Amino acid sequence: MYFLIALLAVPFGQADVTSDLNCTSFNGSFFVYTPAAVACSNSISDEACKKLYPAVDTATPVYPAAGNNVGRPFACYTTATATPDPLVQDMKTAALQTCAKTCGLCCQTDAYNCVDAAFPRLNCKTITTAQCSSPAWRTIIAQDCPSACGFCNQGGCVDAVTNCGNDLSICQNVGMQDFVNNYCQKTCGRCPSTTAATSSGSGSVTTPRSPSGTCTSYAADSSTACSSWAANGFCTNTFYTAAQRKARCATTCKLC
Template identity: 60%
Template sequence: MISSVFFLALLAHSAFGQIVSDFNCTIFTDKNVYAPTATVCSNTYSDATCALLYPPATAGDVIAPDTEIPRPVNCWSNDAGTTFNQDMKDAAIASCAKTCGYCCQTDAYSCKNVQFPRLKCDTITSAQCDSPAWRTIIAQDCPSACGFCNEGGCVDAVTNCATDMSICQNIGMQDFVNSYCQKTCDRCASSTTSSSSSGSASSATTKSSGTSCTTYDADTVTACTSWAANGFCTNTFYTDAQRKARCATTCKIC
């Protein structure tokens, strides 16, 4: 009897346009409204297809931050809202997360941010997500704000690095790619290589501060072996600092 009364109460609230089915991706002020992260992602299916699969309770309603319209019933139920169905919700998240207001539960947006971020994660804008000045910081500190949860803390600072992969091997572009194309060019700290060098690099030992060492910083460039074969470790055109920043292990630079 109690459950029946509770369900009828939910239906009554729904008639007034309140969120009653699932409070994920919502925030509470004086009422429950959708959080900015509820619709921050893109649908996997086209928006038009999602609108057909998940029609709103009231024609024309669109879930958006700070609104309280009920989620389309198909987003969470397979029996017209009588019961909650996890399979229906999982399908909605996989296909039409934005339409259903479930973006915060997709893989790209559902991770934890660091405990002490350098910026306030819940105020990050879409413009910051695309900004070269902010993208790498956001990926490390606030990955859930921009859908960077699957990136391992590393993204390109600019979004078009992959359009010309040759820049990764262009010696004259190394300062640029190290700063702006870390993901595309494998310059992330987690993807550096510390493999031992061979060939001409083995004889190019450079000492720092007049002392020798047995361990070296990891290479930050995947092409160090081929560069060394072409004289990168010994060519005086490059400074010790430049060689160390890119190929410290290969060039044996302390």
């Protein structure tokens, strides 16, 4: 009994996450940082952040990383210099603005702090950095799991490839319309919820409009999640074929 009491009385070591448990999860033994804790970039250089926010253990400096439980630099959240004190919000606000990654606080920045879809098409908690950059996944993540990749301020629409802005002329290039409609939706204003093709074929150019149906009756939805899916762009997302959308949510999407 004495051993148990003594064990419980031992304070957290400097290597443990304390005071602010945001951007962490409990692994059964410790609170450890989630991938979203360090998914962003510092707004100033990493080296500058390390100067402003020295590691707790200066002899062997280790900073927050996905899966570890090293304590945040004290200056990230408190005025203390030796042992953790209660959170000081002004200190945390400054850290979020400059060195969120160094402090393991990315998940609380504006780009990463939002609510994901109620019924996402993939597990938001397991999304990797590679998926955030993948043309096959970016548009889906932006709609269903924006907090996983820092897409919270994108309105559910991102470019599927990341270099569309290098040459804006492609947005008006007739021969590139199929490409920009699929891969440069954000840059070229082709987000599914606000645009649609005015003509078919490889040379189609899109103009803004609201999606609407022309039927007076529709087949019944085969899924009970259609309302949630529709709110996240399912009815207009070109990742799915018209046949797939119709088979699942014909009524909700108003597909003949």
